[in-house]
Amino acid sequence: MSSLSARVACIWGANGISGTAMIDLLIEQSSNEWNHIICISRRPFQLDIKDNRIDFISIDILNATADEIVNELEKVNGQTITDVFHYTYIEKKDEDELDKANKILLEKALDTCVKIAGKTIQTFSLQTGYKYYGVHKSKDDLAKLPFIEDAPRHKGSNFYFTQEDLLKDYAEKYGWKYIITRPATIIGVAxxxxxxxxxxxxxxxxxxxxxxxxxxxxxxxxxxxxxxxHSTASNNARFQLWTVLNKNIHNEIFNIANGDxxxxxxxxxxxxxxxxxxxxxxxxxxxxxxxxxxxxxxxxxxxxxxxxxxxxxxxxxxxxxxxxxxxxxxxxxxxxYGDLSKARQFDWTTQVDxxxxxxxxxxxxxxxxxxxx
Incomplete structure (x- = not known):
């Protein structure tokens, strides 16, 4: 019998590098802590893992309606979700298209979560990245070094600005704790x-x-x-899980990198x-x-x-x-490179090579x- 305080994770973009790293980490945790892991991705499940806590939903998030995704989540007890990890991403060459597509992905996840488990969700963790600081733009748009979480935003559109603002709005409206992490170049495999x-x-x-x-x-x-x-995917996942479980951390944004x-x-x-x-x-x-x-x-x-x-x-x-x-x-x-002082202030001391x-x-x-x- 699982404990009443056991948590239920929902991972969006579960087949990607970051989603894979979070699944790897969660299955290492005891079932008394995490007794159900719901994974959502467009492609069928790619990991060769046998863990009876995992339920996988293969659905095209961009083109499905929130109600269609809710319908799939109902089949796997989605109303019990306590913690959401969001990693979905669609590459587009045009900046406005990139902004539009990735806004839809996050909005769809947020709307689905509200409909299926709005009152049971405790934390929504969103991974963005250093593009927030303009690393993909011209030198004029690049934030000052080292990148700090409250750096002024560059002019023009940036899909991470849109996503972060969207999450903050939903979290405030529905009483969720939000965590936003910004990794550097991610190293990992999916x-x-x-x-x-x-x-x-x-x-x-x-x-x-x-x-x-x-x-x-x-x-x-x-x-x-x-x-x-650089940001090794397994280290990002450890940090993200740590922030979700840390009672001293509420509604925060963090850079996360290896530390070297x-x-x-x-x-x-x-x-x-x-x-x-x-x-x-x-x-x-x-x-x-x-x-x-x-x-x-x-x-x-x-x-x-x-x-x-x-x-x-x-x-x-x-x-x-x-x-x-x-x-x-x-x-x-x-x-x-980013400044990790903020994570260190909350006693995150890990450094990886x-x-x-x-x-x-x-x-x-x-x-x-x-x-x-």
């Missing part, structure tokens, strides 16, 4: 979801090794030397080493990138097919990889048969 810098680099390295080619850095001298921070500052000039030789690729002296231009993955990789797809067939890997991994996303991540020469996060990610890709073991 099966079939490779919009992730570390996964893209792993595929690139695998092909370069096959071709006996050096691991050219897909950026310029400025991005090679820039200071940035890194430069690619230090990370890159370690990545070469991991993949047993001979160290190569990078010849970098101040502004011009050395190699564009979005142009280079499609020309070498044959090499990938050869590896995948020989090693019995997931051939589709190449098509999931976001070469342009990786190029975009390295396009900016601006330093980018960023390269260890890459290793965890690469090791899991081997287990998933995405790259050769």
């Amino acid at each position: 099966k079939g979801n490779f919009m992730n810098f570390a996964v893209t680099i792993a595929l690139y390295a695998t092909i370069q090794k096959e071709l006996s080619q050096p691991l050219l850095f897909p950026g310029n001298e400025k991005s090679w030397n820039r200071i940035s921070d 500052l890194v430069r690619f000039r230090d990370l890159w030789p370690k990545i070469e080493n991991y993949f047993n690729i001979p160290h190569h002296e990078q010849i970098l231009n101040e502004n011009e990138v050395q190699i564009k993955l979005a142009e280079y990789m499609p020309k070498n797809k044959d090499g990938w097919i050869r590896i995948a067939q020989r090693e019995n890997l997931d051939e589709k991994a190449f098509d999931y990889a976001t070469w342009a996303f990786a190029d975009g991540s390295l396009k900016s020469s601006n330093d980018r 960023t390269f260890d996060g890459y290793v965890q990610c690469f090791d899991r890709l081997k287990q998933l048969k995405v790259i050769p073991s």
Whole structure:
């Protein structure tokens, strides 16, 4: 018999990198603490997990009505939800389309939660990110370093501004505690979801090794030397769960990162080493990138097919990889890192090593048969 105080989680975007990390963490908790984990995503459940606390709902959140989602949640006791974790995201090139689509995703989740469990929900946790600080915009739009949670907003639209304001409105109206977390570049793995810098680099390295080619850095001298921070998905999940359960934390916004500052000039030789690729002296231009993955990789797809067939890997991994996303991540020469003082003030003391996060990610890709073991 489960305890009356046991909590019920509802994870939106459960198949993504962050949703996967939260599921991994919740199934480690005792069923006296978390006795039901409801997962919602567009694609069927991707994780190979056997835990009878998990119920999975596969539904197209963008195109389904709130009532249709409520109907699915009723079948799995959705009226008992106590804590919501929101990770859904849709990529759009146009800023206004990006804002509109991601507003709909969150609004749909909020409206559904109100209808099914408005009075039992205690906390709604929303993950946004450093795009709040304008890292995807021009230098004029970039917040001052280090990024602090109450930094002034840049001009123009930003879908994270919209989402954060929306959550605050609903939380105030329905008496929920809200937590907003803003991670940096996320390192993690989700099966079939490779919009992730570390996964893209792993595929690139695998092909370069096959071709006996050096691991050219897909950026310029400025991005090679820039200071940035990363956020390992498992650490983000631990922090998010900790904030939800922390009785001293109410309606707060936090940066969450690993706590170490890194430069690619230090990370890159370690990545070469991991993949047993001979160290190569990078010849970098101040502004011009050395190699564009979005142009280079499609020309070498044959090499990938050869590896995948020989090693019995997931051939589709190449098509999931976001070469342009990786190029975009390295396009900016601006330093980018957040201040973790606020999390520290609430006694969050954890620091994790960023390269260890890459290793965890690469090791899991081997287990998933995405790259050769």
